[in-house]
Amino acid sequence: MTVDNECHDKAMPMENGCYDKHGKFHFVLVHGAGHGAWCWYKIVHLLQNSGHKVTVLDLRGAGINTANPDSITSFEDYDAPLMDFLSQLSNSEKVVLVGHSAGGLSLSHAIHVFGYKIAVAVYVAATMLPNGFCSEQDFQLGAPDLQKVTEFYYGNGPEHPPTSSKIIPEFQREILYQLSPPEDASLASLLIRPAPLLAFQTAQFCEQSEEFMKKVPRVYVKTLQDRVLLLEKQEAMIKHWSPDNVLSMDSDHSPFFSLPLELHTHLLQIAHLFT
Template sequence: MGGGDGGDDSVLHFVFVHGASHGAWCWYKLTTLLDAAGFKATSVDLTGAGINLTDSNTVVDFEHYNRPLFSLLSDLPPHHKIILVGHSIGGGSVTEALCKFTDKISMVVYLAADMVQPGSTSSPHDSTMAVGEEDIWEFTYGEGDDKPPTGMLMKEEFRRHYYYSQSPLEDPTLACKLLRPAPLRALNGADKLAPNPEAEKVPRVYIKTAKDNLFDPLRQDRVVEKWPPSQLYILEESDISWRRVITLLFSLSRLPYSLIFSVLYLFFNYNAKLHSWFDHISSLVHYIKKSYC
């Protein structure tokens, strides 16, 4: 299961889905490194996000919002083994995609994301956007001030604290120029999925962000309790050194999913403790390659 696209050989293909107000652009560092390592990596702009030209005030349902993701997945050939990664409210999008394209998706990774079991009645955006009584949102009224709001965007003075508290200064400077209002009416449908037993058989990984100022870690714990994933990892810090882990990720492209789980953890959780983790996983990789590959 390699990263190349030769013939009908299996191709490991990462597909990344952004959160509210963001776009495909927010994954540019990660997709660049995966591409350089020989993997397929694609990020998508949902309707009204990023460089998608649709006015987000006109996006009224969740299916419309997710349509670019569905179009991408439907066009991918069957030998692409898709690892679908969603962040924040993008978790609702990847869950709906999982239900629609179950046979194409090999794994779903929820990175500090909504993870609501199909058929449940939980309200995911209440959990990811609830930050107490502080008024941090600016609403847009695309159908008039006398009608319910059609979009929402975090006020600029709060963005660094809630979105980018662990990021280099230049990242939020750029990001704040790219954010767009999120379509409120579409997001209200994020938890309205029918039960899907087949989709629940697909392996799921949840990566918890322990220092998240927007999606409270305790709320993330409740998300995990309501629909336990195959694996749970905790991202303690945001200081990430990519290249060494990318090399290891590439070496695992033909290995079982249990090892890919471990690599995803390392990939998102590089810190001072990684050296011992790296040595441990490297030894394990060497053993499995020698024994099974």
């Protein structure tokens, strides 16, 4: 990953690392559990074709990152690629940070650590919790119930709790991509990797004041036909930690595949509204 040089002039063009007064933005896209930067390929093309800067990241053990998911035992370790990237941005630059599914935990983590570098955080069918999984209520709100369609891996041996998990291949299209083009579901079936369970269980962020958390605008994009993060869970999280705006898409859990043009339009509208 290449990080752009620091940009000192707000009117400079996007290739120098800042969104400018002409409406060019820097989008940072964060994938969900088991996925990788690859899942955003349609959105990357659409945003770049619209003249915007886009950064996509593989979190540890995801995509082409070589780490073994069973060896990742903390959320800080899993989320390090995003934190490293944000740390290297100049203090004058703000990004539009977009997270899908479990990528919402990365957004909340980033708000705590680098809120001053985030113009707006966009949760797309995502786990939206202010402090991660700090209580039983948080797990009830933000953790999908997929036990019956999930296979578990035991990197520490069968006598210990599972270390990673993945939706069983024959259920992936039905659960994740039922409204998406079949070729995208086929691509995903070749690329999905087990997600590091132990890392997600330690996604607990230091509590900040309510005033601090309000400094970063948030938008939630609901997916109405979602079979992973059911609509009632999305609405419960929205009620628990009210965002600044809520949008809806008649999509499955993966709108970057099923409704990419609509998601692209929403992201541009959000960027213009909050930056």
